[in-house]
Amino acid sequence: MPATAPRRDATVPGHQDQTLGALFTTASRDLSALVRNEIELAKAELRVDVKNGAKGGAMFGVAGFLGVVAFILLSIALAYGFVALGLHPGLAFLVVAVLYLIVAGVLAMVGKKAVSKVGPPERTIRTSKETAAFLKSPRSDAPTPTR
Numbered sequence: 001m002p003a004t005a006p007r008r009d010a011t012v013p014g015h016q017d018q019t020l021g022a023l024f025t026t027a028s029r030d031l032s033a034l035v036r037n038e039i040e041l042a043k044a045e046l047r048v049d050v051k052n053g054a055k056g057g058a059m060f061g062v063a064g065f066l067g068v069v070a071f072i073l074l075s076i077a078l079a080y081g082f083v084a085l086g087l088h089p090g091l092a093f094l095v096v097a098v099l100y101l102i103v104a105g106v107l108a109m110v111g112k113k114a115v116s117k118v119g120p121p122e123r124t125i126r127t128s129k130e131t132a133a134f135l136k137s138p139r140s141d142a143p144t145p146t147r
Contacts, residue, residue: 075096075100078096079092079093079095079096080092082095082096
């Protein structure tokens, strides 16, 4: 008995042979729907991420504000601690202010030293120049255009 090649899609009930144009139209419609659904999913995920980010940012803002308030109150308490040791209130607050100015000066010096170490991105500049030179130079392995 000679073997016969199975007919594609002939065994699927209700299936009709579609033209190439119809298949292309169906595929592009399905692709468009898929892209739209993916965009909607991304929007939904971003909404949740933005909401969580805003909530976290607000919490950091409140924490920073409360930290500043606590720093001010602790500074006042330190000044009144000097008053309790017998210093005049004006002198006690001046001592606290000078202490903070000294700390600020030291931090500024350390920051200046760290910033002075920052330089141009030398490796990036070098590799960019090498890439530009490579792109400008004629390549020996490339075929020469014929007219």
